[in-house]
Amino acid sequence: MTNFSRHTELIDDYLSGGLSASEESSFMELMETDPILKEELLFQQSIVGGLKEYRKDELKQRLNGISVGVGLMGFLMNFATYKLVAAVLTLGIVGYGAFQIIDNDFGKPGSYIDNYKESLSEADYPSVENANLKTTIEWIEISNRVDDHFKELENTKNQIVDNVYISKSEIDKQEDDKTPKLAENSDKNSSDLMVSKSKVTVPAFSLPQFDDVLEEETLAGIELDDYNINNSDFTSDEAGDEIEIKKIQKNNRSLQYKFRQGKLYLFGDFKGKTYELLEINSASDRKLYFYFNKQYFKLDQFQKSVKDLSLITDRRLVKELEIIRNNR
Amino acid sequence: MKDSVILERLNKGDEKALDYLYKKYYRMMTKIVLSNNGTEEEAKDIFQDGLLVFWQKAVRGDLILTSKISTFLYSICLNLWRKELDRKSRLTNEIKDGETYQAGESxxxxxxxxxxxxxxxxxxxxxxxxxxxxxxxxxxxxxxxxxxxxxxxxxxxxxxxxxxxxxxxxxxxxxxxxx
CATH class of the missing domain: 1.10.10 (Arc Repressor Mutant, subunit A)
Incomplete structure (x- = not known):
């Protein structure tokens, strides 16, 4: 046996783990003194490494080809699936219950919500009274359905439907009474969902920020889906102070607004999240603030051209607005 | 199939026994990763790596099972996932510290x-x-x-x-x- 082939065999045994402790020790000593052997070892290490990787990939490919389809037990054990089914069931039950309540309490003919309700099947009409819903899925379902419906209205009337007006005090009243009433907006375009504070027609269900839902915090309070109805706050009790809001979906990063003929136009991507309009009236002044994504913005009601929403950084003002918004 | 039979077949390099184990324990083992901030892809990778470690040991015949195969596999996968989390954490720190990551030299x-x-x-x-x-x-x-x-x-x-x-x-x- 030549020196080289003896070396090769030694290296092979070393790489295969076939050397005893003493053999390994003398091999290492030999390697340190012989640069050719050392170079050969590095070369062989690379080859053996490549062979190992090759086989590993081969076996992994084999395993990837095996169907690990989930059986019935697996399906039931799949938590995500379980959650989804539970959420859909809950939504169905709660939605149906709420519809029954609304059906009894708001059944005034000719009103907007009455018409709206008629256009939806019972299962499609998601209303929940003071519900503490904890799953995102439910809200996505609700907002998608409502959104779809309003998109239909948009198509027929060529009008965006997200005019909003609801007073916080009225919402509180609703919470107390738990008997929301139906608005009659006979003088308005039927595609506009105008909710007057004196004639609130809001099926009361809580709408969480999706972030909050993810954190599974308890959802409380009454808000409405921003696709159709939003909260405004602190208005006088007289009808006629209503600020119509028209939301125009744009993909630009910043949120913008303008006022035109007393109507607030919002531009941007609100990502289906709730926004609120806060209105503070005094004898001589009227201030408007906008709340979105845990931030407050100042609105200038005389702003005629499109402008970025101006973020309020004054901590004191933010704190005050926070108190006002939460009606504390 | 009994563990002893599986081990015997694995020892002979029977790849069908490997397939059997893969299918049998896929959900159980991937759950370790999935319930510890891992993705489905990571879970699959860890289980495959773990199963191949087990395969190598079984084929070489240097495996003396003192517990069930599932228990052994479980501990391998758990260790691999811990190592992977540790590696990811170190990698994040290195990036944070501005150290450049050199993709596998070999x-x-x-x-x-x-x-x-x-x-x-x-x-x-x-x-x-x-x-x-x-x-x-x-x-x-x-x-x-x-x-x-x-x-x-x-x-x-x-x-x-x-x-x-x-x-x-x-x-x-x-x-x-x-x-």
Missing amino acids: EEKVKIVRTCIDELGDTCRKILTYHYFDGMSMQDIADKMEFANADTAKTKKYKCKKRLDKLIKSKYTTGDFFD
Whole structure:
């Protein structure tokens, strides 16, 4: 046996783990003194490494080809699936219950919500009274359905439907009474969902920020889906102070607004999240603030051209607005 | 199938026993990763790696089971996932500290070897990979490849390895290989 082939065999045994402790020790000593052997070892290490990787990939490919389809037990054990089914069931039950309540309490003919309700099947009409819903899925379902419906209205009337007006005090009243009433907006375009504070027609269900839902915090309070109805706050009790809001979906990063003929136009991507309009009236002044994504913005009601929403950084003002918004 | 039967089949390099284990324990083992901030893809990778570690041990015959296969597999997968989390954490810290991450230095070498392995015949490829990765004995290789005996397997392995070395050396200069 030549020196080289003896070396090769030694290296092979070393790489295969076939050397005893003493053999390994003398091999290492030999390697340190012989640069050719050392170079050969590095070369062989690379080859053996490549062979190992090759086989590993081969076996992994084999395993990837095996169907690990989930059986019935697996399906039931799949938590995500379980959650989804539970959420859909809950939504169905709660939605149906709420519809029954609304059906009894708001059944005034000719009103907007009455018409709206008629256009939806019972299962499609998601209303929940003071519900503490904890799953995102439910809200996505609700907002998608409502959104779809309003998109239909948009198509027929060529009008965006997200005019909003609801007073916080009225919402509180609703919470107390738990008997929301139906608005009659006979003088308005039927595609506009105008909710007057004196004639609130809001099926009361809580709408969480999706972030909050993810954190599974308890959802409380009454808000409405921003696709159709939003909260405004602190208005006088007289009808006629209503600020119509028209939301125009744009993909630009910043949120913008303008006022035109007393109507607030919002531009941007609100990502289906709730926004609120806060209105503070005094004898001589009227201030408007906008709340979105845990931030407050100042609105200038005389702003005629499109402008970025101006973020309020004054901590004191933010704190005050926070108190006002939460009606504390 | 009993654990002892599975182990016996694994020891002979029976890949169908590996398939069986994969299918049987997929959900159980991937759950370790999924319930510890891992993705489905990571979970699959960890389970496959863990199962292959088990496979190597079983084929080499240096595995004495004192518990159920599932328990053993579970501990392997758990350890692998811990290591992976640790690696990810270190990587994040290195990036935060501005250290540049150098992608596997030996990757190029592995690529070179892989190209040459592809050029080997099926028999040589199998003998070499069975020997070096699976750790199969010459007798088991002979049985699996239907050679006359272990000596035949040994001779074939020697020749195949020499061929591979030559192939690599003929295609690439030492400089290419050891830069």
